[in-house]
Amino acid sequence: MKIALNWLKRYIDIRETTSELSDILTFSGIEVEGITELKAMPETVITAKIVFAEPLPKSDHLKICKVSIGSYQLQDSSILDDDGLLQIVCGAPNCASGQMAILALPGTDLGEVKIQSAKLRGVVSHGMLCSEKELGISDDHSGIIVLPEDVCPGLSPNSLYELPDTIFELEITPNRGDLLGYIGIARDLSASLDRELRLPIVNSVPSESDQIGIKLKIDNPELCYRYTARVFDGIEVKPSPLWLKVLLTKAGLRPINNIVDITNYVMLCTGHPLHAFDYELLDREHEGDKWPSIIVRTAEQNEKIKALDGKEYSLREIDLVIADGKKASAIAGVMGGELSGISADTKKIVLESAAFNQTAVRKTSYFHKISTDSSYRFERGVSPQVTDEVSELATSLIVELSSPSEVSPVIDCNYWMNKPMVLGIRPCRFEEIIGYKLSDEEIRTYLERLGLKFIQYGTWIEGQIEDISKVHCHHLEEAKAGKKEFTEAPDCIHSHYYKIPYRRLDLTREIDLIEELARLAGYDRVPHKTAISAVMDQHAYITTNKVEDYLVSRGFFETLSFSFTDPAGISKLEIDTTDVLNLINPQSSNQSVMRNTLLPSLLDNAAYNINRGEKHLKLFESAKTYHKAGAGIREIPSICAIVTGNHKEEHWSVKNEPVSFYHIKGIVSQLCELLGINIEQSAVSKDYLINSTGLSYKHNDIELAYFGKLRPDIAERFSIDTLTLKQDLWVIELKMSELIEVSRNRALTYTDLPRYPSVTRNLSFLLPLQHSYADLSKETLACDPELIEELSVFDEYRSKQIPSGYRSVSIHLFLRDKQKTLTEERIEQVVESVVKKLQEKLQIIMR
């Protein structure tokens, strides 16, 4: 629903800024979905009278106009003609002599257009006559704005249009039918801001006339609770005054004529939809009836009605209609019929103000796929209490704007039991549900601001109170005696009782009142009960699990060994033992120190399994290692893995191969990539590994991981004879503390998909042995970083056919331009430049 701030201000003072008001609305449960600022028109946009307009020769639609700008002082008065008029060329079909229009003078900046004096078809035009779209008031650009004739030329139209203004797009929850009008919003704001609500003053129009009337009957009181009708004779159907048009336009409705606009205006004000019928098109029920009829009844099966949208609907027996004496004239609460619609010739009308069953309206609207401003409101509930008041408001406007000669008395058919709802609320229940205490005072203040009427204190009775005397208890006496705190009595729960205003159809239970209180007091008052103590290092936990799961997915088995080990085992690795912690009371000498490396246990496990015939092993352990660190102790999370034997499990269709450097490099590099870590690689150097058989992975000089081949002599010390096995034994060490820290706070951001295709080109050449793939990659990418996206090796070999000192390398080059599709010519250029550069820098020989 769209609400214009200036209109809202008629009902309540608003001193807040747009964003403050937006917050207040949103946090009281009325979500602001959008805000549109309607700017004031520039000073050079003024009212202007079209003194005459005539077609421009040799043009089928342009008109040449002379306009008067009254006493407006032009900066450059030389553009006025001898009669003191401005010449404007206008293309609008509705432009005519005598109209009062809105003119944008030369120099006006309308955002999309800048107005300048210009020649059109050789005729000078000093400005532009504007449509609503050009001024940003609406999307209408079917013609220029035509203002009422009594407007003076040369003035700013801002006051006519109440500009500047702010339009709020509000989302009203389905339970709050009472908010579907300006007054409803103002009323709710008056409760949350504790500010006065100014209701419109309605001058009632009494009538005793027996000259006009209608025969009114409700056949289905369960579907139509109340119907208030009024008949007007001698009305004049004409365009609405500007102020009314402006209000409707800002709320997103199109002005039609004064009668339809009044019903829409009253609906926007009160949230109560109205309808007007052309009286003379309504039939009498019986031949001799004095008046035509309005009968609220369910439709006959397949009864047809042509609605105002021009479509014919075939109704069902459950659809409610407003019929005259013979036929359906409107689908009740949903849409009027075309036949009885208001036209320019209409002289006599019936004004309907009714309350329909919300479920019935919803079913009809849903089934026939008609959704209107009217059905939208009836579906959410409209109070039968006020049909007469709303009718009165519309009547006063009809009298004012269409000067009827005769107005009938109010004809009211009312089946509504006007019995106020009385509900109780327990302050202690509020605290139980919402989590904090509200005083009696606060509860009363908030609810009374919403228009609930406090009746008394009493003991608790659930549901609607039929007989208020039943809730009497000692609280009543204590309250009368002026006590603020009540003494507790057994079997008596302190409660408040309130009369619910008729318009709040949604307040039927204690919990509804609790919700209103929580809303008005502000959800920000709801206390937080327990804060998480944030003991857990989520990232460390997740990363450790991720690495373990990754290794499992790459074929590794997790082992688990004792934390204490044989000091001899550590010595076999020839690594430093000065940080090793000794146990005072070990169970045996081979479990006498806390391990500072996981490797000896893994090698023991490997030996154990090899002895049992399992030669192909991928094992890891994820555990802490323990280190003396000065006077203190460090426990370091580590993951160590060993690999030996074949790369894959045996399978009849696969030619197996022993694990190679590139297999292990793939495992470790991919892991770093999965953790999102940028790494630098260098040849590994560890005493127990064969030099340069593996890699060390670093990030900013911090070592994260390394791998390499275990020295066969060391393997033998652990009873693994790699030479007899004819297998290498690879060791992978993952430094979990470092991996966790380096990958912390990494956030993945989605990259937009490329819009243009990539192109692949292949290059085969001989590369001198002293140059690495890394060199090749670096030089190639540097050639044209904008276009060369990636390169990949698809073949590499050395053989006797190749000149000594060289190897053969073949690469895919992936090229892509982010802005456009690459041309063949450009591709050739890039490839050529790559070849040239590689020849210069790396001395490649093309094949």
Add this chain to the structure above:
Amino acid sequence: MQSELKQMLSEAAGAIANCRTANDILNTRAQYLGKKSFLNSLYGRLKELSSEERPAFGALINEARTELETKLSAKEQELKASAWEAKQNTDMDLSLPGLYASRGSLHPIKVIRREIDRIFISMGFEIAEGFEIEDEFHNFDALNTPQDHPSRNLADTFYLENGMLLRTQTSTVQIRVMESHKPPIRIISPGRCYRNDKPDPSHSPVFHQVEALVVDKGISMSDLTDTLQNFATLMFGKGVKTRIRPHFFPFTEPSAEMDISCVVCKGAGCRMCKHSGWLEMGGAGMVDPNVFKAVGIDPEIYSGFAFGLGIDRITLLKYGIPDMRILFENDLRMLKQFRGESL
């Protein structure tokens, strides 16, 4: 003309039947239906006929065209089908094994540990890491253990050269967390513990425990039994019963032993539960006010419960592993059985 048409049709039928490739089809179609085909030329010759004869013959030509189209597309389909059918290897041995991705497994203790983590996380717990090498204060003093308590003996506890010791239970983490964090606290802490026990079917000097600790206002023993029951239900399934029995621990008051109904015999009595119908799960209790005082939490404002569960014991139970020592042997044949238990 009619007989010419007939002859053309039978000739075309032969040509279509002789098609061997998609290209043959193309050529045949051009020959008999193309612009220069005999059939097409017949349209031009219609004017040779009288106006009475024309419609009937026109219909004949169209019929012939349809017949040829149908035959050609049928032949085309036939050729396509035989082309891919020929490529299929029909003498495949369907019983030879398929190709598996090489895949390892987590250690069964890790499998259970992760499952316990998940269950407690689903109940709103956090996981706290603790030290395995501890001082006497955190392992004993702060946990209200008397100076002369037998658990402090060398025969029960491993000591290190620098006076530190290997924690004998994860309860040490309680103290660490309460020292550094204000209530409310809702944590579990799984990890290795150490006791100087000789390895046997149900003991190991290195074992795994998970400690749970909840500290807040208004925490009662019923929160303890509630959490225990929810954990047991999620871990062992619906129908498992839990109970607590009075016991003594220095750091809880009141203290309890926790039992669950035997998951093997469902409480009827078996060898596993020593015919009692119940299995011991670990110790529990309300945090002793002295423990709160040692970490600076006011026991008048806060209360809490703690319990410890044996992860290894649950692992043995869940998988029917008969001997704890099997868990630490890391035999590949054992580990391979747990491939399906890893995520």
